Amino acid sequence: MTVWDRPEPPARPVPLDRERIVATAVALADEGGLEAVSLRKVAARLNAGPMRLYGYIATKEELFDLMVDEVQAEILPEERADDWREALSGLAHRTRRTALRHEWLADLLGGRPALGPNGLAVSESTLAALDGVADVDTAMRAVETVSAYFIGAIRREIANLRAERATGLTEQDWQRARGPYLTGMLATGRYPALAKAVHEGTHVDADTSFATGLDWVLDAVAVRFTRRPV
Template structure:
């Protein structure tokens, strides 16, 4: 039986009361600070002030902890959009998803694998699908599936790319700036050869937007394509 459908264990006299919500919140804090590699049942138990075996009253394994964590993040997203306008609803959900992924970078690492089926994830999926089904260019179930596939593929790629860039910048710091500076003359020489005119236009004349603006523009492009 999935973790969301199993009843909570009966409360018992203990110095530290537990619940699945409390376990999920502590696990999210650990992963926010140390990443998924820094999350284990033992470390989580230590953060909660209990022995590891106490956690197994509530979750069967680490995978169920991840399921609870992911659904806790979807709870942050689930209230986005009121459904009155399909495009505004989709934009609100996706911008809120980006905000949650930037607060909880590990969340992006868990996108694109097995489906997320917790109650909050299903609520976000329902809101997104219901909104997209009202888009002018979406007629019938097949087109809705394709639209959802395109939107989800964009989201996963955009979030992972942005977070990978943030991680690289943190890890390398001044090394990244030095690398970029050292390659600047090379890139200039290569573009001056005239063999890469389109790349040159993008580098020299293209808009250099911040990540939020880039995400917003590209998301609008995807929705324009769907409609």
């Protein structure tokens, strides 16, 4: 039985329900990351005894599942996409925006499928947009491929944001601080391809980098969709 199947106990003496518990857990995670979330800490924020929460949620893993499903509501499209490319692009951009609002989400993306009602709705809306475009197996591989791209890109971006906060150095500050070392290493001539990338490459912001990579992946998916079976 999943946490969504299990009925909630009576709300006494302090009024409780899973909705309040999950909202509190999300707030704690937004403030301090997943390490700030435990059933004991959630109970303390709600002025309830920790054992009360076990009637609603059996484990911290269940709580994380509920938290992910809560923010999956922010990833749901407001209306059905006109075509598969718009659907997959929208999924990627909405997931990124949601993860930037709730950075802890990046730590939970890419695991087992989200089985809560919002997670299922996200999957349904995505696959519905691919219905008739390709066979089921090809459509599933397309979603997996695009998801692998944006999950990896999101995790990298958030890792950089966390590093900036931990060190107090922006990416530009970090580059300037390591500049003399890198310049010296590149001057040895042992890394010509890297030297060319550093000296001639164009720096782009995170938005542009994400959108460009996503477009390239979607272009590859489009080729696969139009390729006829031998």
